[in-house]
Amino acid sequence: MGVVASDLSIKEERGVPELLHQLQQYPHGLETSKSSPSTCRHPAVVVNGVCYHCRQKIENKDTYGLEFSYLYMGLKLSHSEMDRLRCLGSKKQLSQKKLHLVLDIDGTLLHSFPPGEASKLGLSKNDKNTKEIDGWVVKLRPMVLEFLEKASAMFEMYLYTLGSRSYAKMIAKILDPQGVYFNNRIISRDDNPYGVYFKTLDLILGEESNILILDDNPEVWAKHLRNLILMKPFVFTGTETSDEITERNTPILGEILKLLHTIHSLFFQQEVGCRDVRDLASEVRSNVLRGCNLYMKQVKDSKLWDVAKALGGTCCSELNSSVTHLVSCKRGTKDYNWGVKKKKFLVHKRCIEEANYLWQRLPEENYRPTMTCCCW
Structure with missing residues (x-):
């Protein structure tokens, strides 16, 4: 059965969840229209080269908009649609007293070891912060699971790694086995327009003024440093260092959670139209x-x-x-x-x-x- 045009109409209130719900009705993709070419300007969404609105194949699919395959394989959004969804997404989150939080994986939330390496470090599988999956052994940063639970009350959260998509999804099974924190908001190098060199907030469907980032590598966020809260790299060596002892006694994620709570509280004390997490973060930092x-x-x-x-x-x-x-x-x-x-x-x-x-x-x-x- 073909896609009915009215089903795919661009509605001002249609956000990402509604868009994905509509797309999931067509597991085999959008059926290409056999009618003569239309005058459609392909204003919003393209899936695997087919316009979401008119169901015609588009000629400029390689240069059209930006790809969001982490949300739905083959999905591309026009720049105007991205802006609309960002505005709508942030509006929805703000109504729930939430901001957006982008989380790096390695060095920020955990330290992972591929098959064969973990045994050399003497990792104990009985340790609550040590997890094993698909042959990998993952050492969780102290307090990471509690951090995610509490941060989720203040933020819509994304995972963003320059690792592969399969690796990102594997880690998500450990951090969020029920899919309540990240859902499909898991971005990998396979989704990243800059490959393994840079990360971008262009892939986050929220206003930049509402987004904070936790990452141990500032170089990958060269264009978004004002959104970044730099994390001390988490490295497990197998021999207990002074840093590991300190973090075990006073988990860094616990301190960062307090900081996020402070910025979150300040944000919602500001007048609407004047609120920007980047300014607030800079202000808090400048008082240290x-x-x-x-x-x-x-x-x-x-x-x-x-x-x-x-x-x-x-x-x-x-x-x-x-x-x-x-x-x-x-x-x-x-x-x-x-x-x-x-x-x-x-x-x-x-x-x-x-x-x-x-x-x-x-x-x-x-x-x-x-x-x-x-x-x-």
Whole structure:
């Protein structure tokens, strides 16, 4: 039976769920019309080269719109339809007091090991944070399942990986076996227009002003850094490191959940029309080291200077009475001795790095410089 044109009409209220429901009525694809070519401009949706509206094959299927095969295989949306669905999707989520959250997989939520590698690391299958599936062994980041449950109350969530589609779906079975958190919102490199090089919010059907990203790799989000909350990479080595001990005692995802709750609350306190998570995230971040005047002459990494400034700190390379912290000064040096005499905070550069991951000022006594290294 052919597709009735009225069934496929473009309705202002038709969102992604309704669109997918309609498409699922035709498991063998849209039947191509045998009538003479129409004057249809193919305004919204194309499935495997067939216009969703007029059921004619289109000539420019390779350059038409953007592909959303993660939602429905062969689905392409025109740019105007993407804009409409983003607006409608965000409007629906906002009415439910929800924003959008894009989650990277590896290094952010877990560390996975292909068949054969896990045995070398001594992973215990009795550990609640160790899962096995299809020969792979997956080490979950502490608190990840609780994080997903609580975050889902505030966000519509996406998984986004530069791994393969089969890998992404395998991981989703571990993180979301019932499909309640992500449903079909699982994006892989097979869906990504930039392959394995970059990620894009173009594939997220929500307004960018309502989207936050959690990822341990900022380079793949070069065009969307304002949406990014940078995660400390989660790496399991098999030998317990100080980072692993710290994270076990104070799960990073627990701290990030608090941060997300803060931004979410601030967002819905703003007036409609003025709300943007990017501005709010920047504001929250800029308060982390506010009031800290950091002497960073010994820090040669210019990126760390930028990080400190983004966290609200003031950086300098000259000692004066306004300095509050001396960063990575070697013990016994003139600078170090001055700091001791003036009762200033003397800290390792990790104090800034960790503050950047946790978005909070950390106890300076936990980051005193070592005896022999200024750790540039």
